[in-house]
Amino acid sequence: MKKQQIGFELTVFETPQELSQIEQKLLSRAEVAREDAYAPYSSFKVGAAVLLKNGETVIGNNQENASYPSGLCAERVAVFQAGAKYPGVAIQAVAISATSKDYVVDMPAAPCGNCRQSLIEYEQRQKSPITILLRGEVGPVYKCNALADILPLAFSSSFLSDS
Numbered sequence: 001m002k003k004q005q006i007g008f009e010l011t012v013f014e015t016p017q018e019l020s021q022i023e024q025k026l027l028s029r030a031e032v033a034r035e036d037a038y039a040p041y042s043s044f045k046v047g048a049a050v051l052l053k054n055g056e057t058v059i060g061n062n063q064e065n066a067s068y069p070s071g072l073c074a075e076r077v078a079v080f081q082a083g084a085k086y087p088g089v090a091i092q093a094v095a096i097s098a099t100s101k102d103y104v105v106d107m108p109a110a111p112c113g114n115c116r117q118s119l120i121e122y123e124q125r126q127k128s129p130i131t132i133l134l135r136g137e138v139g140p141v142y143k144c145n146a147l148a149d150i151l152p153l154a155f156s157s158s159f160l161s162d163s
């Protein structure tokens with residue numbers, strides 16, 4: 001029997017001003033995108049901004065539906081749009097910003113499990129890590145260095161065949 005610890009490095013910035021200019025700009029894009037979310041059921045608006053290696057930024061926000069499971073999270077709206085618009089272009093970073101009508105979101109909201117699974121496939125395909133920046137409406141920014149860090153033991157296409 002063998003036990004292993006799996007951990008990851010999380011960088012905590014007290015304010016967005018501590019981020020690089022590029023990261024600050026990306027987070028601002030996510031904040032702006034957040035305001036256009038369609039979230040009448042949860043009142044929880046999320047914005048995501050995807051920075052591509054060709055310098056382009058693609059945004060997304062959560063799109064809810066009266067049939068709740070038919071809605072989609074901000075991260076997947078953004079990353080699928082990036083994949084559709086710029087196929088094959090690698091992703092450098094994703095910024096995610098969340099706010100609520102009911103309370104002040106003062107801690108970073110982490111992407112849900114489905115979004116992590118969707119995002120990690122892009123990371124696996126491009127064979128380079130995607131930086132993740134997270135922030136609520138106010139408060140600290142969390143920076144994660146890779147999807148693989150926040151989705152350990154991930155499922156991937158490698159399990160679908162033995163080659």
Ligand code: THU
Pocket residue numbers: 039042044045046061062063064071072073074075110111112115
């Ligand atoms: N939501 C996101 O957009 N991203 C996440 O990673 C977590 C949750 C959305 C889905 C739903 O519209 C609302 O937040 C409440 O769950």
